[in-house]
Amino acid sequence: MSESSYQQYLGTLFEAGTNTIDQSQKSAILLECFRFLHQHHYANCEEYQRITSLSQVKFDRYEDLPFLAVRLFKLYELKSVPQTEVFKTLSSSGTTGQTPARIFLDKQTSARQSKVLVNIMQSFIGKQRLPMLIIDSPAVLKNHTLSARGAGIQGMAFFGRDHTYALNEDMSLNVDAITQFSEKHQGKPVLLFGFTFMVWLHFIKALQQRNLQLPFTDGVLIHSGGWKKLTEQQVSNQVFKETLKEVTGIAKVHNFYGMAEQVGSVFVECEKGHLHAPPFADILIRNPYTLEPQSNGESGLIQVLSMIPTSYPGYSLLTEDMGTVLGEDNCDCGRLGRFFRVEGRLPKTEMRGCSDTAGSTHE
Amino acid sequence: MSSNLIKQLNEITDLGSLDIFSEKSLTPYDPLIISFTSALSKQLMAPESQHISELVALGFWLRENNIIKEFQHQFTCIRKPVGMVVHYTPANVDTMFVYSWICSLVCGNRNLIRLNSRLSELQNVLLNCISSVLAKPEFEAVAKTNAFIQYDKSLNELAIKISRSADARVLWGGDASVMAIRQLPIKPRCRDISFSDRYSASILNGDELSAENIKDVAEHLYRDIHPFNQQACSSPKIIFWKGSATLQPEVLNFLDKKFSTNMSVTLKNEQLVMLQSMAVEGEIRQAFTHNSLLSIEIQSGASIDVTRHNGQFSIWIVPIRRISELNDYCDDKLQTLTYWGINKEELVKFLSSTSIHGIDRLVPLGQALSFSSQWDGYSLVDQLTKIVSVE
Structure with missing residues (x-):
C-alpha cells in the first residue's frame, strides 16, 4: 500500500464517523493502514527495524502486528523522520523520578493529531x-x-x-x-x-x-x-x-x-459510561502472563493501535494499563466498534535482591 | 510478632533504650552463639515458616554441622570482636543480610541491624523466626547484643550518631545507596564492607552435554536462577556457552518447565522491555520467549550492558570457543562464576591471571546462592574480627 492510499483511507474514516462503520469494515481499513505504517517505520526508523526483525510480521489480523513496549519511549529517542523535520517534541508528565517519554512530531503527524x-x-x-x-x-x-x-x-x-x-x-x-x-x-x-x-x-x-x-x-x-x-x-x-x-x-x-505516545486518537467515554475506540484507532487486550490476545470480556494489558503516527514508530503500543473489551458494535449509545473499560495500571515490578538498600527507598 | 523485635527510632534519645550500647561483646565462636544459630536453623525449617525456599536455604546453611564446618577452622588463632557492627540491609528481602549478620555474630560482635521501613511478607516471616528464638531465656545475652531497628533516613542526626558508633559497617545496596551511606561520618578505624552492585554468570560446556545429563544441568541452572527472582548479586544473568549448542534448546526447555505457573503479572512485560531495548542496542543475535523464561543469544562482538538485565528469568547466552574469551566480559562487577562440564584447573589458571579483574567466586553450577563467609572477595571473619598477632 502506498502513502496516497493511506491518506485516502484516512479521508474515508474522517467522513465515516463512529455511527456508520462497523468493526469488520473498520479493521479491514485499519489493517491496510497499519501495513503501510509498518513498512514506513521499518524503512525510516532503524530501532523499529531492529525490534521487528526479531520475529516474523504477518498482516492477517491486528493480533499479528508487532507492538512496542510503551516504556521504550522513555528509554530511547525513537523517530522515523530526520531531526530537521521534527517540529515539536512532546514529553509525558511522567511519575516523579522517572525519565519522561519523548515523542517527536513532524508537521504532518502534528496536524493529523x-x-x-x-x-x-x-x-x-x-x-x-x-x-x-x-x-x-x-x-x-x-x-x-x-x-x-x-x-x-x-x-x-x-x-x-x-x-x-x-x-x-x-x-x-x-x-x-x-x-x-x-x-x-x-x-x-x-x-x-x-x-x-x-x-x-x-x-x-x-x-x-x-x-x-x-x-x-x-x-x-x-x-x-x-x-x-x-x-x-x-x-x-x-x-x-x-x-x-x-x-x-x-x-x-x-x-x-489517551496517552502522550498516541496524542489525538483518544478513547472517549460515551453516555453509557463506556470508552469507545474511534474510527482512527483500536484496542486489543493481551494476557499479561503470555502476551497472547484475549477474547472480549477477558481482562489484560491494553494494546493501543492508532493510524496517526508517521514521525515516530508509535502506531502499535503495548501499554502498562489493564482493561477489558466489553463489546463490539453493540453499545447502547449507538456507536459502532469496540468499547472497553480501563482497570488501572499494571502493578510496579517488585525489585528484590542485593542492589537496593533501605537507605535508597523513598517515595 | 516481629514488631517486638524491631525498635522504631524517632529521635536520638531513643538510642538510650537499646541495651546494645551498654552491653559487652560476646566471645568469638562462643558455644552459646552456635546453639543460637542451630535453634534458628530449626525454626526456619519448621512448618510455621511456610517452607519458603529462601528461608529453607538459610535454615539449611545455619545447621550446626555446617556452621562448625564453615567457621571452626577460622578461629584457631586469637581473634577478638571488632565491637559494634552496623548492618544496612537491602530494601526487599533478600535473606542475604542475615548471612552477613550471622558471620558477625559468630565473630562475637554486637550488631545493630537497620531494616527497611516497609517489610515484605517474607521479611515478616523471617523476623518472626528470629524474634521467637531470641525470646528464649537461654539466648538473653544474644538478644541484648543484637538490635533490629528502623528509622527514617531523613533523621540525619540519628543516622550520624549510629554510623559514628560503628566499629565496622556492612553495607548492602546499589552503588548509589552505598555511596550515600558512606557519606556519613565514622570512627577513624571503622571498617566498611560494601556489597554493592555486582552480577554473576555461568559457564557451561555444550560438548559435555548428553541426553543423560541435560535434565540435571537444567535442574542446577534452575537452582542458581530461580531464588530472589534472579535479582541477587550472585544469580547468574549470563551463560557463557562453550562448544556445541546442539542440545541448548533442550536444556532451556527443561529449565523453563521447572518454573512454576505462579508467575508475576509484570514478568512478561518486563521481559518485553528488556528484549526490545537490547534489540534497539543491536545486542541480539536471536531470542526465544519460553513460557516463563526469556533466552537471548548475544550478537557476537556486541559489548553488553548488564545494567539492562534486571533478572526477570532472562538469560543472555554468549557463545564462546575458548575460556580465554571470557576476558572481554570479566570486569570487576562480575562476582560469581558457576561452572559445569569445564575443567576446574583450567578455569583457576585463567582466573589467576592478573589481567582478570572480576570473578571472586568460582563454584559448581547449582551453588550460586550457597553463602560462604568468603563473599564478594572478602573474608568476613577477617573483616569482622581483630587478629592478635603473637610472636
Whole structure:
C-alpha cells in the first residue's frame, strides 16, 4: 500500500464517523493502514527495524502486528523522520523520578493529531465552539518543551472560546476568574476541561470547601489523565459525576483515555459510561502472563493501535494499563466498534535482591 | 510478632533504650552463639515458616554441622570482636543480610541491624523466626547484643550518631545507596564492607552435554536462577556457552518447565522491555520467549550492558570457543562464576591471571546462592574480627 492510499483511507474514516462503520469494515481499513505504517517505520526508523526483525510480521489480523513496549519511549529517542523535520517534541508528565517519554512530531503527524482529535471530540460535544473553563493554571503552557498536560490543554482549547483558567499557579481556585465566567455564561452551554485528579481535588473539592455553587446546568466536562489517585481515595466514576453535578450543575461528563505516545486518537467515554475506540484507532487486550490476545470480556494489558503516527514508530503500543473489551458494535449509545473499560495500571515490578538498600527507598 | 523485635527510632534519645550500647561483646565462636544459630536453623525449617525456599536455604546453611564446618577452622588463632557492627540491609528481602549478620555474630560482635521501613511478607516471616528464638531465656545475652531497628533516613542526626558508633559497617545496596551511606561520618578505624552492585554468570560446556545429563544441568541452572527472582548479586544473568549448542534448546526447555505457573503479572512485560531495548542496542543475535523464561543469544562482538538485565528469568547466552574469551566480559562487577562440564584447573589458571579483574567466586553450577563467609572477595571473619598477632 502506498502513502496516497493511506491518506485516502484516512479521508474515508474522517467522513465515516463512529455511527456508520462497523468493526469488520473498520479493521479491514485499519489493517491496510497499519501495513503501510509498518513498512514506513521499518524503512525510516532503524530501532523499529531492529525490534521487528526479531520475529516474523504477518498482516492477517491486528493480533499479528508487532507492538512496542510503551516504556521504550522513555528509554530511547525513537523517530522515523530526520531531526530537521521534527517540529515539536512532546514529553509525558511522567511519575516523579522517572525519565519522561519523548515523542517527536513532524508537521504532518502534528496536524493529523489535531484533525483526528477534532473529529472525535466533535462527535461527542458538537461543532459549536463553547465558552471554555480550563481547570488548570495558564502557567502550564509556559515551559519550552511541551508537557503532555500543556499539549492536552492546547489540543482541547480548540473546542472552546473565551478561554478562562480556573486555577492559580499554586493550584488554588482563581475565584475572580470563575465568578466572572459564571456570571457571563450562567445557564448557557459551556465546556470545561481538565485532568481528572486536578478536576477532583483542585476544582470540585475546592468549590465544596468554599461552599461555592456554579450555574452550569447546560455544561459539559471533558477530563482525562487516569483514575489511580482517585481510586486511592476511593472516588469512583459515579461519585465523581454525582459530586460534580451537585457543585456545578454539570450532568454531561466525558472521561477519555489517551496517552502522550498516541496524542489525538483518544478513547472517549460515551453516555453509557463506556470508552469507545474511534474510527482512527483500536484496542486489543493481551494476557499479561503470555502476551497472547484475549477474547472480549477477558481482562489484560491494553494494546493501543492508532493510524496517526508517521514521525515516530508509535502506531502499535503495548501499554502498562489493564482493561477489558466489553463489546463490539453493540453499545447502547449507538456507536459502532469496540468499547472497553480501563482497570488501572499494571502493578510496579517488585525489585528484590542485593542492589537496593533501605537507605535508597523513598517515595 | 516481629514488631517486638524491631525498635522504631524517632529521635536520638531513643538510642538510650537499646541495651546494645551498654552491653559487652560476646566471645568469638562462643558455644552459646552456635546453639543460637542451630535453634534458628530449626525454626526456619519448621512448618510455621511456610517452607519458603529462601528461608529453607538459610535454615539449611545455619545447621550446626555446617556452621562448625564453615567457621571452626577460622578461629584457631586469637581473634577478638571488632565491637559494634552496623548492618544496612537491602530494601526487599533478600535473606542475604542475615548471612552477613550471622558471620558477625559468630565473630562475637554486637550488631545493630537497620531494616527497611516497609517489610515484605517474607521479611515478616523471617523476623518472626528470629524474634521467637531470641525470646528464649537461654539466648538473653544474644538478644541484648543484637538490635533490629528502623528509622527514617531523613533523621540525619540519628543516622550520624549510629554510623559514628560503628566499629565496622556492612553495607548492602546499589552503588548509589552505598555511596550515600558512606557519606556519613565514622570512627577513624571503622571498617566498611560494601556489597554493592555486582552480577554473576555461568559457564557451561555444550560438548559435555548428553541426553543423560541435560535434565540435571537444567535442574542446577534452575537452582542458581530461580531464588530472589534472579535479582541477587550472585544469580547468574549470563551463560557463557562453550562448544556445541546442539542440545541448548533442550536444556532451556527443561529449565523453563521447572518454573512454576505462579508467575508475576509484570514478568512478561518486563521481559518485553528488556528484549526490545537490547534489540534497539543491536545486542541480539536471536531470542526465544519460553513460557516463563526469556533466552537471548548475544550478537557476537556486541559489548553488553548488564545494567539492562534486571533478572526477570532472562538469560543472555554468549557463545564462546575458548575460556580465554571470557576476558572481554570479566570486569570487576562480575562476582560469581558457576561452572559445569569445564575443567576446574583450567578455569583457576585463567582466573589467576592478573589481567582478570572480576570473578571472586568460582563454584559448581547449582551453588550460586550457597553463602560462604568468603563473599564478594572478602573474608568476613577477617573483616569482622581483630587478629592478635603473637610472636
